[in-house]
Amino acid sequence: MPAMFSIERDDEFYVFLKSSLPPKYRIETEPSSAYYSEWMFYYNLYDGDKLMQTFKGDYRTLEKGTLVREAKKLLKNLEMGNKQC
Amino acid sequence: MLIGSKLPPERIDRTYFHTGRAAFSFLIGQVIRPKKVYLPTFTCWSLVSAMSRRFPEVELEFYPVRRDLTCIYPDRVEEGEALVFIHFFGHENVGELPRCEGTLIEDFSHSYMSQISPRGHHVFGSYRKIMKVADGGFLWGFFNPVYEPSRKLDSWLRFEAKDWKDVREAENMLDRDWSIADIGSQSLEILLTANESLIRQKRQKNERFLAHNLSVGTPQVVFRQKECPLIHNRFMPTTEERDSLRAHLASKGIFTSIHWPTHELVHNCGLNIEDTLWIEKHVISFPVSHEYGVNDMEYICHCVDEWKQGKSK
Numbered sequence: 001m002p003a004m005f006s007i008e009r010d011d012e013f014y015v016f017l018k019s020s021l022p023p024k025y026r027i028e029t030e031p032s033s034a035y036y037s038e039w040m041f042y043y044n045l046y047d048g049d050k051l052m053q054t055f056k057g058d059y060r061t062l063e064k065g066t067l068v069r070e071a072k073k074l075l076k077n078l079e080m081g082n083k084q085c
Numbered sequence: 086m087l088i089g090s091k092l093p094p095e096r097i098d099r100t101y102f103h104t105g106r107a108a109f110s111f112l113i114g115q116v117i118r119p120k121k122v123y124l125p126t127f128t129c130w131s132l133v134s135a136m137s138r139r140f141p142e143v144e145l146e147f148y149p150v151r152r153d154l155t156c157i158y159p160d161r162v163e164e165g166e167a168l169v170f171i172h173f174f175g176h177e178n179v180g181e182l183p184r185c186e187g188t189l190i191e192d193f194s195h196s197y198m199s200q201i202s203p204r205g206h207h208v209f210g211s212y213r214k215i216m217k218v219a220d221g222g223f224l225w226g227f228f229n230p231v232y233e234p235s236r237k238l239d240s241w242l243r244f245e246a247k248d249w250k251d252v253r254e255a256e257n258m259l260d261r262d263w264s265i266a267d268i269g270s271q272s273l274e275i276l277l278t279a280n281e282s283l284i285r286q287k288r289q290k291n292e293r294f295l296a297h298n299l300s301v302g303t304p305q306v307v308f309r310q311k312e313c314p315l316i317h318n319r320f321m322p323t324t325e326e327r328d329s330l331r332a333h334l335a336s337k338g339i340f341t342s343i344h345w346p347t348h349e350l351v352h353n354c355g356l357n358i359e360d361t362l363w364i365e366k367h368v369i370s371f372p373v374s375h376e377y378g379v380n381d382m383e384y385i386c387h388c389v390d391e392w393k394q395g396k397s398k
Contacts, residue, residue, distance in 0.1 A: 005236065011261050014254060015238045018245065031253040035346045036130055038260035059261060 010067035011059055014043055017071055022078055024048060045074075101273065102222035103235060103266035104259065105194050105211025106131045109169075109222075110139050111230050111265050112209055117188050119143060119167040123159060125150045126351045126361040128171065131211075132192070133348045134260070147351055152320075152360040154306065156180050162187040170205070172196035174315045174344070175288075176306045197223070198285050198313035214315055215288075216279060217376065218272035219243040235266035244271070249340070285313040287375035292317045294382040295371055300390055301330065305368065317371040318344060324366045326396075331369060333392040339385055342370045 007016040017027045030042040043055040055067070102108040109132060113122065122143055124132055127150035136145050149157040154173050158180075162168045166187035172178045175195045182189060182204060189205035194214050203225070212221030219240040242255040292314035296304050305318035321327035331341050347365050351358060371385060 009262075011258060012238060015242050015258070018242070029250050029254040031250055031257060035343070036260070038257040 007068050007071050010062055010064065011041075013055070013067040013071050014041070017043075017045070017074070020075055025052075025078055096227040098226055100224045100226065100228040100230065101268040102224065102230075102232075103220045103237065103240075103268055104131075104213075104263055105192075105209065105222040106135045106263060107222050107265045108209040108211075108224045109190075109192075110135050111228070112190065112207055112224055113140060113143070113167070114265075115230065116207070116228065117167050117190075119165055119188065121146060121163075121166040123148055123162065123166070123168040125156055125169070125171060126347070126354070126356060126358045127154070127173070127345065127364060128348070128351075129194075129345055130348050131260070132169065133350055137350060145350070147354045147356055147358075149356050149358060150361055152305075152364050154178070158183040161185065162189065172199065172201055174306055174318060175199045175313050176308055177201045177312060193223075193225075195315040196313070198281050198288075200285075200311040200313075212268075212272065212276055215284070215313070216276060217374075218275050219269055221268050221272045221276060230265065232267045233264035235264045237266065237269060239263075240269050240272075284375040287378075288314050288373050290379065291373035291375075291377060291382050294379055295319075295373065295385065298382070298386045299371075300386070300393055301326075302369065305364075314373050316342075316344065317373050319369050319371065320364075320367045321369055322367075327367060327369050329396070330389065330392050333395070334385070334388055337388045337391075339372075339388055341372070343368055344370045 004019040005016070007013065014027060014029055021027060024047060026046050028044050028046065030044065031037070032040050039059045041055065041057055041059060044051055045053045102111065113119065120143060122136060123146050124136070126147045136143065148159055151157070154176070156170060156178065158168065161184040164186040167190055168183065168185070168187070169190045169192055170178055170182070171192040172195055175198070177196065177199060188207065191203050191205040191208045193208050193210035197210050198215060208225040210223055212218055212223065220237065239255040239258040242251055242258065246252045246255065289308070292308060295317040299319060302319035302321045305320055308314050321330065334341055343365065345365065347358065347361055351361065
């Protein structure tokens, strides 16, 4: 499935994958319930009900472009049927 | 009079934005361009963040707010200065305003359905607090902003959301990065067709029910007849009791909030913010949305009674 849009920034990672993953995969967010924790991210990638990978961190300390590269690589691998993400 | 088929468009006395903070930022950056802005110590973080991120060159000063929501304004607002005041939770802020040679800005985010006559020079707000819309902010009056580009991915995510987590993620996206963009068509349709009178009545009814029937704490605000409550704020005797009650209610599927935690810049502003901190430590905010009926309010009261009985055992 082609991506609905091109990812440009790290903090578009979640929406990019949510909109673009092949149907058998899904991504879920586990946002902190603490107030004003907008910079913290915690995403789980599933293959059906099986947890494949977790992405967790702080957008403020992330090296710029890390999640953009990760998202593109991940999508390409999943589309090619390679689960070694 | 001109007669023809290619005429300029009509202007309306409302300008729409993607968010309230976008409306506020347009007002500060493009309309008023003040050298100093006053904000209340008791406030939503989005205004403080908008100032600190978008306008670091503009001096930001706070004024204290008492626990009964009385504002201690500066003596005067000088030329080139702007003061923001809020009708907290839909309750009209009727306190005497300072002498002003600058600009008074009213935040109507909580109160645009409260039938309040504005006293300031400008009125702005967010629509998302009261209405279930993906986005929306407003500025009273006709302006003609050159909107900034935005893909509005936060709105896309809100429409995809099936639970609070995606809504929260969308909120986080907005808090991390936002632009002075236009409102979405879905939101505008909902807002323009909303039955404000019915919404106000339902919210009033729900709020009054909680005000009269909750068996713990004391109400922070007594709403007037014309006002449309955003939430029902209640003060609990201690933070421990408040947090214990919140946890119990969450276990019953009732999600309350705290309006508001105090921003770091307020903590460091050097003013006496004792009352602002007191509110943060004692307040619990109950939902009174028009989406709910009195039966939902009864359920809230029942669960609060349960917590109270459990505590006394």
